[in-house]
Amino acid sequence: MSIWKKPISVEGLTAFSANCAVSHLGIEFLEVGDDFLRARVPVDERTKQPYGLLHGGVSVVLAETLGSSGAYCACPEGYKAVGLDINANHLRAATSGWVTGTAKAVHVGRTTQVWQIDMVNDAGELTCVSRITMAILAPR
Numbered sequence: 001m002s003i004w005k006k007p008i009s010v011e012g013l014t015a016f017s018a019n020c021a022v023s024h025l026g027i028e029f030l031e032v033g034d035d036f037l038r039a040r041v042p043v044d045e046r047t048k049q050p051y052g053l054l055h056g057g058v059s060v061v062l063a064e065t066l067g068s069s070g071a072y073c074a075c076p077e078g079y080k081a082v083g084l085d086i087n088a089n090h091l092r093a094a095t096s097g098w099v100t101g102t103a104k105a106v107h108v109g110r111t112t113q114v115w116q117i118d119m120v121n122d123a124g125e126l127t128c129v130s131r132i133t134m135a136i137l138a139p140r
Contacts, residue, residue: 001034001035002034003108004073005074006072006074006075008073010031017065025046027040027041029069036070037066037102038103040099040101041058042098043097043098043099054093054127059088060086062117063088063117063119063130064083066103066117067103068082078138078139079137079138080137081137083134088128089130091126091129092121094121094127099121099127100119102118112134112135113134114133115131116130117129117132
């Protein structure tokens with residue numbers, strides 16, 4: 001059963017994210033399921049820190065992108081979703097290729113949502129886990 005209350009597609013998410021941090025970092029939306037979103041970020045000169053590793057902040061940008069997009073599309077028409085809190089545990093470094101994140105709702109409530117985002121490297125190894133809490137704002 002789908003959790004989405006607003007139209008959602010890879011194409012729509014991509015168009016909505018044009019000309020902002022998401023597109024500048026090369027984040028690509030890959031898949032929308034009934035209860036999850038998936039996107040990836042390249043590990044390249046735009047996203048590495050000086051030691052040649054994917055910057056931890058970029059992992060958080062990927063997580064926030066997925067969690068915020070999911071929360072927005074899982075709340076009723078006219079409602080908005082804004083971030084309240086995000087955390088990330090960096091488990092393994094990525095030095096090349098792509099890091100792919102999958103976001104799933106842990107809680108979809110009337111005024112808050114909580115999303116879990118798991119990120120893996122090209123070998124499928126967990127690189128980062130993140131959790132974001134979103135406030136759901138009613139229309140004004």
